[in-house]
Amino acid sequence: MRKGNIYLLVFIALLFAFAVWSVVPLDGERLGRKGLTLGLDLKGGSHLVYEADLTQKDPSQSDDDAMEGVLSKIERRVNAYGVTEPIIQRQGHDRILVQLPGVRDVNEAVNLIGQTAELDFREPQVDSSGNPVLDDKGNMQWLKALATGTDGQEKELTGKYLKPNASVVLQPPANEPEVAFEWDHEGAVLFEQITERGLGKRLGIFLDNQLISAPTVQAVIKDRGVITGLTLEEARTLAIQLNSGSLDVPLKILQEQDVDATLGADSIQKSLIAGAIGLALVALFMVLYYRMSGLVAVMALLVYGVVLLSLFKLVPFTLTLPGIAALILSIGMAVDANVLIFERMKEELRAGRTLGAAVEAGSARAWPAIRDSNITTFVACIILYWFGGTLGAFMVRGFALTLFIGVALSMFSAIIVTRTFLRFVTRAVTSRSAYGVQR
Amino acid sequence: MMDIVGKRRWFFIIAGLILVPGIISLAAFGLQLGVDFRSGTTMTLRFEPPIDQGQLRLELTGLGYGEAVLQRTGDGDYFIRIKEVTLVEREGLVDSLESKTGARVTMRDSYTVSPIMATETARDAAIAVGIAALFMLLYIAWAFRRMPNPLRWGACAIVAMAHDVLVVMGIFSILGWLAGVQIDTLFITGMLTVVGYSVNNTVVVYDRIRENMSKGLSKDFAVTVNSSILETLGRCLNTSLTTLLVILAIFLFGGATVHYFILVLLIGVAAGIFSSIFISGPLLVVWGRGK
Numbered sequence: 001m002r003k004g005n006i007y008l009l010v011f012i013a014l015l016f017a018f019a020v021w022s023v024v025p026l027d028g029e030r031l032g033r034k035g036l037t038l039g040l041d042l043k044g045g046s047h048l049v050y051e052a053d054l055t056q057k058d059p060s061q062s063d064d065d066a067m068e069g070v071l072s073k074i075e076r077r078v079n080a081y082g083v084t085e086p087i088i089q090r091q092g093h094d095r096i097l098v099q100l101p102g103v104r105d106v107n108e109a110v111n112l113i114g115q116t117a118e119l120d121f122r123e124p125q126v127d128s129s130g131n132p133v134l135d136d137k138g139n140m141q142w143l144k145a146l147a148t149g150t151d152g153q154e155k156e157l158t159g160k161y162l163k164p165n166a167s168v169v170l171q172p173p174a175n176e177p178e179v180a181f182e183w184d185h186e187g188a189v190l191f192e193q194i195t196e197r198g199l200g201k202r203l204g205i206f207l208d209n210q211l212i213s214a215p216t217v218q219a220v221i222k223d224r225g226v227i228t229g230l231t232l233e234e235a236r237t238l239a240i241q242l243n244s245g246s247l248d249v250p251l252k253i254l255q256e257q258d259v260d261a262t263l264g265a266d267s268i269q270k271s272l273i274a275g276a277i278g279l280a281l282v283a284l285f286m287v288l289y290y291r292m293s294g295l296v297a298v299m300a301l302l303v304y305g306v307v308l309l310s311l312f313k314l315v316p317f318t319l320t321l322p323g324i325a326a327l328i329l330s331i332g333m334a335v336d337a338n339v340l341i342f343e344r345m346k347e348e349l350r351a352g353r354t355l356g357a358a359v360e361a362g363s364a365r366a367w368p369a370i371r372d373s374n375i376t377t378f379v380a381c382i383i384l385y386w387f388g389g390t391l392g393a394f395m396v397r398g399f400a401l402t403l404f405i406g407v408a409l410s411m412f413s414a415i416i417v418t419r420t421f422l423r424f425v426t427r428a429v430t431s432r433s434a435y436g437v438q439r
Numbered sequence: 440m441m442d443i444v445g446k447r448r449w450f451f452i453i454a455g456l457i458l459v460p461g462i463i464s465l466a467a468f469g470l471q472l473g474v475d476f477r478s479g480t481t482m483t484l485r486f487e488p489p490i491d492q493g494q495l496r497l498e499l500t501g502l503g504y505g506e507a508v509l510q511r512t513g514d515g516d517y518f519i520r521i522k523e524v525t526l527v528e529r530e531g532l533v534d535s536l537e538s539k540t541g542a543r544v545t546m547r548d549s550y551t552v553s554p555i556m557a558t559e560t561a562r563d564a565a566i567a568v569g570i571a572a573l574f575m576l577l578y579i580a581w582a583f584r585r586m587p588n589p590l591r592w593g594a595c596a597i598v599a600m601a602h603d604v605l606v607v608m609g610i611f612s613i614l615g616w617l618a619g620v621q622i623d624t625l626f627i628t629g630m631l632t633v634v635g636y637s638v639n640n641t642v643v644v645y646d647r648i649r650e651n652m653s654k655g656l657s658k659d660f661a662v663t664v665n666s667s668i669l670e671t672l673g674r675c676l677n678t679s680l681t682t683l684l685v686i687l688a689i690f691l692f693g694g695a696t697v698h699y700f701i702l703v704l705l706i707g708v709a710a711g712i713f714s715s716i717f718i719s720g721p722l723l724v725v726w727g728r729g730k
Binding site: 090095097257259270279321339374376380387403 | 481491492496508510511512518550551552553554568570571574575579624625627628629632634635636643646647649650673674677681685686688689691692693694696697700704
């Protein structure tokens with residue numbers, strides 16, 4: 001038992017030391033991460049304005065419908081890119097305003113959002129004798145690949161018939177990035193005919209009228225395929241774009257500038273100071289009310305806070321105000337878990353137990369309450385995360401994820417850290433009054 | 440010994456007195472949707488000489504644009520998002536800002552914009568909370584499976600949570616027509632926090648009831664519940680007061696932009712303290728006796 005405690009203490013000390021190293025200084029580079037990743041509401045980011053060329057929309061569609069479609073596809077792209085809580089608004093008649101929190105590569109983001117991403121397949125044009133037609137520069141000429149659809153109509157094979165599950169695959173041995181895609185039923189019917197007649201010939205894959213690869217058809221393929229000839233970033237961008245669908249109208253970037261936090265830098269500064277004052281008061285209260293135990297709690301909460309910060313920096317999670325709300329809540333729950341243990345400890349002390357026995361009995365008795373209340377919170381987090389994603393309420397997701405991590409850590413802090421500290425402290429300071437119990 | 444369970448009628452009446460006006464207001468007026476949920480107007484304003492962000496916020500609030508979202512852009516201009524206004528109102532706003540700040544104000548561009556968040560998203564968030572509540576109920580029922588009628592325990596915890604949520608929504612509905620307080624995306628975040636906080640407190644009280652039941656403290660369920668509430672009172676007050684302390688500090692000294700968000704937390708936590716002590720336990724007794 002005693003040996004186990006020392007191991008635990010060493011483990012906590014190492015964890016704490018690692019966490020401190022990783023977050024001090026906060027904007028120093030540690031394990032390839034610099035600073036906390038903050039959301040648009042707390043730090044600001046890139047402010048992009050696009051103009052849609054509505055003259056090129058499908059004439060059967062109204063302007064509003066076309067803009068609506070583009071907006072929802074941009075939203076899907078931005079979400080798939082992993083940006084937390086962007087702002088996407090239609091501005092005026094034909095403009096789209098996008099604000100993204102500090103993304104590392106703005107150009108990549110600008111392209112990801114603004115590219116039409118229309119994928120189509122073309123066959124080499126041949127003359128009457130079957131030789132490929134070349135232009136004066138010797139480039140192959142391509143014709144859109146047509147085939148008969150399930151309804152008997154002749155159709156072009158385009159990205160429209162893809163299932164939204166394209167993914168980036170690294171192909172050994174050279175780890176060449178590829179985008180693997182799958183056709184829906186209609187696409188499979190078309191693709192089968194095209195690969196059948198194109199056996200041994202080349203098939204041109206075009207993105208926004210640019211040839212990106214021209215593999216030779218080696219077998220009749222029905223339902224799946226790969227696109228090669230891309231860098232890793234291009235492959236990642238293309239996969240996201242294919243999954244969100246091509247834009248109905250082309251976009252042009254008009255404006256790109258930096259903006260500060262939507263909540264206002266001045267306001268955030270004040271709130272942070274206020275929060276720090278609040279936490280200091282809590283620490284003071286804990287020490288005054290629970291004496292030695294309170295001191296232990298403050299130390300455990302310090303470990304909790306630094307480890308949490310380190311996790312946020314290193315993973316990195318994007319921290320937004322909903323996330324901070326979840327953090328305040330999880331700190332509240334961490335304090336709560338400590339208070340539960342201390343109250344139980346006091347009861348045990350009053351019942352006449354020794355300090356050491358009171359620590360053990362107190363933690364054991366407090367455990368079911370901590371377990372059940374925290375698991376209830378976990379259940380809520382999992383459901384909110386899950387449904388927040390399916391329903392498209394992404395702020396709910398960020399909140400749920402942060403709360404889950406915060407509460408999981410707070411359980412660790414209360415059960416492992418607080419108890420281990422208490423075991424050592426009760427051996428060093430044996431006066432019962434130091435734990436808030438008279439007699 | 441304080442008899443909370445015995446005086447439960449009084450506490451239910453107090454809860455009713457707080458809840459009923461809010462529910463009536465919610466039914467009659469609903470909630471005032473803020474600029475996040477509606478079409479709005481964006482403007483880029485340049486101030487020469489540049490003015491302070493806090494000052495601009497103050498001036499805008501004075502002109503009736505308290506909900507304005509202000510972002511400083513790279514070169515000292517401000518990007519402002521407010522409720523939808525006409526062209527004349529925009530010009531009026533620029534003129535008023537000029538005379539109030541003494542700076543020369545140029546409107547560099549201005550557009551009507553679509554809502555940031557569709558009202559459907561808010562509805563979807565509510566659906567997610569509803570489903571989460573159902574699963575919390577089931578978990579609590581499972582955690583208290585050795586108790587008589589475990590589903591009731593889950594249901595009572597969720598009723599206490601609904602109480603907290605309704606108190607906040609009711610008060611914000613009243614504040615809506617009384618003081619023009621609008622709800623925004625942060626309001627939804629605040630409500631999620633209240634939901635997370637509420638059940639946590641109730642479970643701690645229920646845990647004590649469970650323990651006392653298995654110890655065979657008393658044959659009378661009401662007595663067991665009452666002493667369990669009293670035994671956990673110290674812990675409930677200490678935890679809740681420490682949480683309130685942090686929230687109150689931010690409410691009083693924090694920035695203007697998070698003011699109403701923090702108010703949601705403040706009311707929600709206060710309602711949570713009340714419901715976990717005076718509602719969730721006594722409710723079990725009432726239901727248990729079938730009256």
